[in-house]
Amino acid sequence: MSTNRDVSNQPVLEMRSIVKRFPGVLALDNVDFTLMPGEVHGLVGANGAGKSTLMKVLGGVYGDYRGEILIGQNACEMRSPREAQEHGVSVIHQEFSLVSTLTVAENIVLGMEPRRGTGMLGKAFLDWPRLRQQAASLLEELGFDKVDPDSRVADLSVAEQQLVQIAKAIAADARILVMDEPTARLSKAERDELFRIIDRLKHAGTSIVYISHFLEEVFQVADRVTVMRDGKVVAVHQVEDLDRRELVRLMLGRDIQSGDKVRVPSAADKAGMGEAVLSVDGLSRNGKFEGISFKLHRGEVLGIAGLVGSGRTDLARAIFGADGAVDSGNIVLKGKTYHPKTPRKAVRSGIALLPEDRKQQGLVLVRPVSDNTMLAVAHKLVRGLFLDHRARHREVDSMIKRLSIKCASQDVSVGTLSGGNQQKVVLAKWLAASPDILILDQPTAGVDVGTKEEIYVFLRRLAAAGSALIMISDDPEELSRVCDRILIMRRGRIVQELCGDAASGDVLTAVTGDY
Amino acid sequence: MKKFFRTYGMLVILAVMFIVLYSSLPTFRNPQNLLNLLQQNAVNAVIASGMTLVIITGGIDLSAGSTAALAGMAAAAVMVRHGIALGVVAGLVAAAAAGLLNGLLISKVGIVPFVATLGVQIITKGILFISTNATPIYGLPLEYMTVGLGSIGPFPIATSIAVVVAVIMSVVLKHTPFGQYVLALGGNEDATRLSGIDVDRTKTAVYTIAAILAGIGGLILLGQTNTGQPQAASGYELNAIAAVVVGGTPLSGGQGSIVNTIIGALVLGLISNALNLMNVSPYWQPAVTGLIILVAVGIDTVSRKRK
Incomplete structure (x- = not known):
């Protein structure tokens, strides 16, 4: 999309020589990954290439990785999801981590609920009006006005739940947003809406790692692409330097006859x-x-x-x-x-x-x-x-x-x-x-x-x-x-x-x- | 190594406990005590075998104890008039009926297992007291006591029954299509149904089998007391659940084995036997047993998380 914006040259995130081993498998083999401010960075690769593992390391899910992670020039340890969150990383998984029985507003402020009370009970009680108002104004700010802060998450569509998830990440001060297959369950209209939101977020300075199997989407939203194969990074490119065929070749390590009919005579x-x-x-x-x-x-x-x-x-x-x-x-x-x-x-x-x-x-x-x-x-x-x-x-x-x-x-x-x-x-x-x-x-x-x-x-x-x-x-x-x-x-x-x-x-x- | 411990951990603990007690407590290694140990835990082992199946489906059976009492009372009532054989049949039929009711409430009506079996437990207890006016049934044929207290050679009959039940249930779970369905539906009921398996029927069968086993437990118990008591076997469902979880079968369903449950039952039995022999006040026993359950399940949970 737009690349002529003024962005600082200092990466918001640098992952250096990340190694993660599972019993019998080297899932990540000295992987380097950088993310610039306000960048949408496509992360692609065949299943098992290591992209989800890399993002789980970033999200603090695999505390036992080796290698260095720098957030805005500072070395960080991502040993737990909490640490990752404190460093402004938020991962939106394919399966949402929302509490479906709570309302939208309750989910957005979960863990950071505004409190009130007097005297000995200084912070004993929830400040319900403020809680609702905070969530509502955040939703409005993000342009998610079609989501009612009072409806139960269970009653929302998949697309709306995704918006809540994004709002929740923004409320937690996320500067790095990882989206894992965000469009897998969305209709086309909802997908286009999501792309508009991604564009808005990136102009507001949020950096986004975008994982998708839909290569067309990667071409549509990403500024740069990192291609992984067999636990290694095989290429990092500006998206305009790539075409679909080349990208598929990089992912698979071989050519594929894409677009042709799969015609075994039936x-x-x-x-x-x-x-x-x-x-x-x-x-x-x-x-x-x-x-x-x-x-x-x-x-x-x-x-x-x-x-x-x-x-x-x-x-x-x-x-x-x-x-x-x-x-x-x-x-x-x-x-x-x-x-x-x-x-x-x-x-x-x-x-x-x-x-x-x-x-x-x-x-x-x-x-x-x-x-x-x-x-x-x-x-x-x-x-x-x-x-x-x-x-x-x-x-x-x-x-x-x-x-x-x-x-x-x-x-x-x-x-x-x-x-x-x-x-x-x-x-x-x-x-x-x-x-x-x-x-x-x-x-x-x-x-x-x-x-x-x-x-x-x-x-x-x-x-x-x-x-x-x-x-x-x-x-x-x-x-x-x-x-x-x-x-x-x-x-x-x-x-x-x-x-x-x-x-x-x-x-x-x-x-x-x-x- | 880790895998070894996950698979055989409880067996190792059982062996270590046994060796320590065997070498340090003379009263423990007395053969009579060892045979008592096996006899006393037979009822729990039988009930817990059925409970294992239920827990593998992701359910729970809180009516196991009351079903055991129901079987004992039905058997006692029939036995005094019509003899042992008909009495046993009556006991098992009554138990199976209670299990069928559990199964239908859970699979057809859709009540969650905890509530359905709690309801059946309370109803059963009530019916037992109403129908007997809370008075025990005496005058059972003396020969029936062999079931509870007799032995073949040195080996207690009650224990033999438990071994046979455990072997059959283990084979059913591991080597029959039914066992596969039980494991699968406990892991993911929806996926199992969408694979063309009659999940409702499988669940109903599981609760019925568990109740029949609870009934067998009740019949062994009847042979040990030779009196039909409406308040017999009270709380036995909790002992059975304890044996299952100490054995390492997760309450989340989809996994587990009968052998593990038998090991769990023996670990719990060994502890209470040892406390007895060491003259620890019986009031202490529940506290110690509770602690053992938490330690065993705690270790298991932590080791699963670390994988």
Whole structure:
């Protein structure tokens, strides 16, 4: 964005030769990182490159790092989140650290509540009017006037919660703001609003580290970019000196054919369109979606595009029976009437759903890779009453190979894997069940570029092998690259169908079109 | 090393305690005392095995003690008229009914386990007092006492029952699909449901199994006193929970093992046995037991944080 502003040449933050080791892994290998005042600094890299680890060191989460951290020329120790906060560092994680049962105002001043009282009880009581007023004036100052300081955080949208999180950081005097995948759960309009806010913050002198898998966003908001790979910094560039292709090459250490169709010829391509495995007719759920009709064919990848709240996720969950019976409409599955009521019934009928939130809905994080992979088929791989451990082990191993899941062994808990590898475990779980229909809700959210490509190719191969896939995504480019047809949803209805040759621009236009 | 301690820590503590007591207290190494030790802890080991399953699902069963009493009373009432076999069946059926009620309240109605099982506990106690006018049931067949106090060779029958229960439950947890579902739903109920598993049925089964085991505990207890007492086994659910947590199974769910719970039960049993032998006033015992629970869980929590 603007680079011709007058900024001081002294960095606000310098991290020098940072080393962080996990058992068996050198996560950060002598990493240097500098941040200038009023700078938006993109931090990119494939999953497992070390960017989150670096930011956790900065945020005081990993107190046992080695190396030097200077804040405004002064050496600092970041041994705890508290120390980081005292030095003006605030990290906004993908999962917000807000207390959802408290109000916006209470969250913003949490830990610094204004107090009052007299005599012996000098500071015993909360000063409620001042608390509310402080929060309200801060929200106004930041231009977040659509957020009501009195509403409960639990009642806010994701985008509004993010604004509260930012306001809270500013209230705590943060001069360095780290945003980890801030747009992952935002709609396009909300994203643009966030970019305006970032611009305003940086002009007010706040320095921002911006982590994102969406490279377009990095080009849009960042002044400089640091690229990490395998625990090292491989490049630092002014953003105007880079193009997308070069950036991807730096991240992956190799070239990638981006923008091209991921076209393994599928059964649908070869033999015209395969038979319809799923016919949905007039499916409705009150307040969520209405009159949804479409056909899904064997060997096809059918895309569904729509903004957050367009009903796309509710539709996917309805077909999978995740929210109980629908209000009206019919579904014919492989020639038979099918009433989705429970996920159990869906799975037994050959339907699988890769949910949008893998941590909350896709995985049992405390359990090992093996148990997660075998969860849906635990009742199948048995000898008599008992689990067939040998067969399970073999099956998990073959899944790990097939999807090239990176994990030390199949016995490590899934929670320790990177986002991309976690997503592969969810995929592995459903592949093990060999469903006829696989519904994928945002399969590449929070997944690095390299793994995304792997997933695309994998989905096309599945389709080529005769499965039918439904893919929901926020990313018009990936839809136009992977899908045979794309349905556009707006306000709970299918408003348009695009063929697979549609360019990503067409998809975007259709999704964000006028009502 | 750390991993070794995480896995075998409590076993090491149990072994050290045993060796110290064995070498320093002559009354402790008396074989009769050792057999008593095993016999006295059988009831808690059985109830705690069921409690482990419940806690792995992320729940809790506050009705375990009252269910044990219910099973004992039902068994006693039937036994005096219709003999031992029917009495045992009646006891187990009554216990299973209480467990089924817990399970349905939790999975179908959606009451949190703490409240649901607290309610069932209080109702059960009330029903026991109403139906018996708070009077004990005497006149049980004398042979029934073998269940509580008899032995095969030197080995107490009560302990044999506990061993069999623990082995079965351990196999169920580790080597059956059901066990996988229990562990998975404790770790993430939503993800487990969305994997096509009938979470409600699994939970109902867990509470029913736990209640049947509490019932078995109650039946052993009945064999030790040979009198059906409505206020029997009061507070036993807390001893069982203590054994589970001392064994290292986290209340957060998704993890845990029966073997750990048995070790936890033995550690607690060993302490109370030693205090007895050293003539420490019984009034001191709860305080010491409480301290042990906090120390054991404290060490476990701190070591988890440091990883």
